[in-house]
Amino acid sequence: MSKVRVRFAPSPTGYLHIGGARTALFNFLFARRHQGTFVLRIEDTDTVRSTQESVDEILKAMRWLGLSWDEGPFYQSGRFPLYKEKVQQLLRQGKAYRCYCTPEELEQKREQAMAEGRKPKYDGTCRNLKESREEKPYVVRFRSPESGVTTFEDLIKGAISFHNDELDDIIIQRTDGTPTYNFVVVVDDVEMGITHVIRGDDHVNNTPRQIHMYEALGAALPAFAHVPMILGADKTRLSKRHGATSVMAYEEMGYLPEALVNYLVRLGWSHGDQEIFSLEELIEKFSLENVGRSAGVFNPEKLLWLNSHYIKNGDSRRLGGLLQRHLERMGLAVPRPEVLPDVVVLFRERDKTLEEMAKNAAFLFRDKPELDEAAAEKFLVAANRGLLEAIILHLERCDPFTHDALEDCIGRVMAETGLKMGKVAQPVRVAVTGGTVSPSVFAILPILGREETLKRLRAALAMIK
RNA sequence: GUCCCUAUCGUCUAGCCCGGCCUAGGACACCGGCCUUUCACGCCGGCGACGGGGGUUCAAAUCCCCCUGGGGACGCCA
Numbered sequence: 088m089s090k091v092r093v094r095f096a097p098s099p100t101g102y103l104h105i106g107g108a109r110t111a112l113f114n115f116l117f118a119r120r121h122q123g124t125f126v127l128r129i130e131d132t133d134t135v136r137s138t139q140e141s142v143d144e145i146l147k148a149m150r151w152l153g154l155s156w157d158e159g160p161f162y163q164s165g166r167f168p169l170y171k172e173k174v175q176q177l178l179r180q181g182k183a184y185r186c187y188c189t190p191e192e193l194e195q196k197r198e199q200a201m202a203e204g205r206k207p208k209y210d211g212t213c214r215n216l217k218e219s220r221e222e223k224p225y226v227v228r229f230r231s232p233e234s235g236v237t238t239f240e241d242l243i244k245g246a247i248s249f250h251n252d253e254l255d256d257i258i259i260q261r262t263d264g265t266p267t268y269n270f271v272v273v274v275d276d277v278e279m280g281i282t283h284v285i286r287g288d289d290h291v292n293n294t295p296r297q298i299h300m301y302e303a304l305g306a307a308l309p310a311f312a313h314v315p316m317i318l319g320a321d322k323t324r325l326s327k328r329h330g331a332t333s334v335m336a337y338e339e340m341g342y343l344p345e346a347l348v349n350y351l352v353r354l355g356w357s358h359g360d361q362e363i364f365s366l367e368e369l370i371e372k373f374s375l376e377n378v379g380r381s382a383g384v385f386n387p388e389k390l391l392w393l394n395s396h397y398i399k400n401g402d403s404r405r406l407g408g409l410l411q412r413h414l415e416r417m418g419l420a421v422p423r424p425e426v427l428p429d430v431v432v433l434f435r436e437r438d439k440t441l442e443e444m445a446k447n448a449a450f451l452f453r454d455k456p457e458l459d460e461a462a463a464e465k466f467l468v469a470a471n472r473g474l475l476e477a478i479i480l481h482l483e484r485c486d487p488f489t490h491d492a493l494e495d496c497i498g499r500v501m502a503e504t505g506l507k508m509g510k511v512a513q514p515v516r517v518a519v520t521g522g523t524v525s526p527s528v529f530a531i532l533p534i535l536g537r538e539e540t541l542k543r544l545r546a547a548l549a550m551i552k
Numbered sequence: 553g554u555c556c557c558u559a560u561c562g563u564c565u566a567g568c569c570c571g572g573c574c575u576a577g578g579a580c581a582c583c584g585g586c587c588u589u590u591c592a593c594g595c596c597g598g599c600g601a602c603g604g605g606g607g608u609u610c611a612a613a614u615c616c617c618c619c620u621g622g623g624g625a626c627g628c629c630a
Contacts, residue, residue, distance in 0.1 A: 098630045133629060190628060197626085206554040207626060226628055244557065253555055253626095261628040268630045292556060292625040315558080315623085322622060350564095353579090357565055360578040379565080381558045382623050389564065389580040399593080437592040447591095497589095512589035524591040 091123025092282045095149075095156070096272065098130045099141035102333040103148035105385065106287065106317045106325060109351040113314055114285045115154045116352070116373035126279055127159035132271055134164060148334040152344050153366060161279075163271050170266040173274050173304065174227050174259060182303040183259060185225040186213035208255035227260035229270070229300060237295040242283070242312035242375045249295040257296055273297050277306040285312045285375070288382070312375050315355055316382045325385050337390075341413060341442030343401065346394035354383045363396065395439035403428040406435070413445035419452040426451075426534055433526040433534070447525070451534060456521030456543060466517040467547050474504060475514060475548045479541060488537040490529045497529070518547035 095111040097103065103111075118125035127149075131137035146160070163170075177183035186209075197207040214230065231254045238248040259270035266274075276284060291313050301308050319329030331337060337347055349364055356378045358364070364372070398406065407427030414421055421427065430448050438444035450456045477500050482488075485496040501511055515528050519540060525531060532540045 096630085100630080130630060136629075186628095193628085201553065201626090204553045208554090241557095247556070249556070255626085258628055263628080265628090267628070272630085287624095288557075289624055290630090293630095295556095313557085318623075320563085324623080354564065360566060362564095362579050383565090384563055386563050386580065392580055395593090436594085508589040510589085516590065522590090526590095526592090528589070 090282070091118060091121040092126065092280050093118050093123060093285055094126035094128050094159075094276070094279065094281050095154075096128040096130045096275075096286075097145050098133070098136075098268075099138060099145060100133070100136045101141055101144075102335060103145045104325075104332045105334065105351070106332075107145075108148065108152060108154075108334050108347070109317065109354065110285065110287055110314060111149060111154050112152070112348060112351055113356075113373075113375075113378070115156075116369050117283065117285060117375065118157070119370040120373050123282075124157045125155075126161070126281070127156035128161045128275060128279070129159075129163065130268065130272070131162055131164045132266055132268060134265060137164070144335065151338055152334065152348055158279075161275075163275065166271075166275070167265065169278070170260075170271050170274055171264070174266065174270070177229070177259075177303060178227065180303075181230070183227050183229050184214060184216070184256075186228045186256075186258070187216075187223050187225050188212055206253065208253075209257075211256065214256060224262045226258045226262055228256040229259050229296070229303070231256050231296065231299055237298055239294060239298060239308070239311055241291075242310055243315075243378050244291075244313060244380050247291065247294070251295070254296055254299075259300075269293055269296060270300065273300040273304065273306075276309060277301065277304060281309050283310045283312060285314065288313050288316045312378075314378055315380060317354060318382050318384050320384060320386075322382075322384065329385065330387060339416075339442075341440030341444070342390070342394050343397045343409075343441075345401075346390065346397045349397075350390040350393050354385065355379050363393075391439050398438065398441070398444070399435050401435075403431040403435070406431045406441070409441055410444055410448070413441045414449070414452055417445055417449065419445075419449060421452060429534055433530050437526070450520045450522075450525075451531075455546065456519065459517070459522040462517045462521070462523045463550075466514045466523070467551055469551055471514045472548065472551050474500070474506065474511065475518070475544060475551070477503060478511070478515060479544050479548065482532075482537065482541060482544070485537070488540075489533050490527075493529045493532055514547075515544070519543045 093114045095114045097107055097111075115125050117123070129142055131142075142160070149156070174183065178185075193209070196210055200207040209228070213228070232251045235251045236248055237251055238246060241247050257269055258267055260266050294311055294313075298308060317325045319325045321329075325332060331340065334347070338344070345366065348366060348369075352364065352369055352373070353362065356373070358372050358377060407424070407430065410427055410431060411421050411424055430451065431444070434444045434448055438447055478497070481496045481500050482493070485492055497511060500506075501508065504511070512528050513523065516525055517523060519528070519531065519535065535543075
């Protein structure tokens with residue numbers, strides 16, 4: 088079998104969304120699995136809507152996910168002469184023809200057909216025009232067979248057939264001379280030697296026409312694999328209404344790329360009962376045969392669970408670096424980044440995103456804690472004054488200021504006062520963190536340091552008085 | 553409307569191709585318990601599905617047909 092060549096071909100009219108990312112991921116995995124080549128191609132034939140910013144955004148998202156490509160990015164906008172030449176070739180061979188119908192006429196015909204319950208396809212008005220009217224604006228249409236059946240074997244869905252009379256003559260070149268998607272995709276896939284076309288389900292209907300174009304161009308057919316769509320909770324196509332759909336929005340919300348990759352690949356693909364996969368493992372195990380055939384619903388809770396899994400198990404130094412970025416985005420300075428890995432270790436069991444971790448660990452990086460009113464009213468009360476004084480006294484002398492030493496010191500406070508752990512820990516927690524929820528106080532205090540800890544405890548005491 | 557695709561717990565899925573091992577397995581979520589300095593985490597347990605109807609067969613989640621549901625396409629977008 089010839090060497091595998093696949094491509095991801097986004098259109099740069101926005102950011103990389105979840106669905107596109109999964110298509111890219113499947114292509115990437117398939118290429119790596121077969122030691123093939125992954126080509127990146129920018130489909131920007133719509134010069135009006137395509138932007139460089141979108142290209143940059145898409146590349147950034149792919150890099151973040153770790154989906155590296157081997158060739159490209161190739162821009163279709165830079166290949167117009169090639170397409171023009173191919174259009175001329177089809178025109179000469181009579182496999183395409185000029186159409187002088189105006190957009191308005193076509194729109195009208197479409198509406199009428201719909202109203203009459205017919206399929207709104209091009210009626211072929213200009214298909215057999217004898218004279219050429221060069222002076223009038225025209226588009227070029229591909230001449231589609233009028234009868235017969237076109238069948239292809241989809242690697243995911245199996246055999247798919249279309250009656251050719253359902254197909255109409257689609258436009259391959261616009262009035263302004265630019266080519267359209269269905270044509271360039273074929274020209275480029277042929278030119279770039281693409282062996283497997285792995286793309287979204289929504290392209291199934293385009294496939295028979297594209298097959299005709301391969302034939303018209305005298306090219307061999309690639310294999311096709313159509314991956315099912317991703318839907319929202321209401322089973323409609325995933326959109327902003329269902330929450331974030333941009334890949335980079337997940338980065339901002341504190342998700343790890345490996346979590347998103349793991350989630351996306353399991354949405355529609357499986358390997359027995361296994362849920363957790365590293366990228367290396369995916370490359371080893373991925374196969375199109377195990378991709379499901381029906382659309383899947385995007386489930387944010389499961390993504391969150393995977394993210395928490397990778398936060399729990401990831402390298403604390405790397406996570407610390409990522410956490411720093413989130414803290415800084417919140418406007419907090421991190422004067423001692425070397426404590427960050429320890430912070431990660433403290434919070435990784437409780438926070439499901441880095442964003443959440445940054446929020447919950449923020450008290451460590453503020454000048455003073457943001458006091459939760461209800462918590463203060465409950466624990467920073469006159470009745471606890473003596474307790475706080477005793478704690479301060481013991482902590483002043485607690486040496487070293489470490490987890491175990493602190494445990495001993497607080498233990499002495501408990502012995503003196505006869506109070507249980509719960510009674511002693513909560514006032515300290517509130518004084519130091521500002522709230523009632525945090526990791527173990529014995530773990531927090533060493534990170535904060537003796538000086539800062541005492542400062543906060545004294546401030547709390549002062550408040551009570 | 554027409555065409556194409558699709559159908560196992562609320563969701564992602566295993567099983568289906570090669571019918572019996574399925575009183576249908578796993579995961580997320582949810583509920584309960586345990587653990588516990590708070591909140592989590594973790595552990596244990598529970599709830600929960602073969603869309604409906606016909607066939608074929610000794611036997612069907614697994615094969616065939618119809619219906620229904622869902623999705624997609626029908627653009628001088630990709």
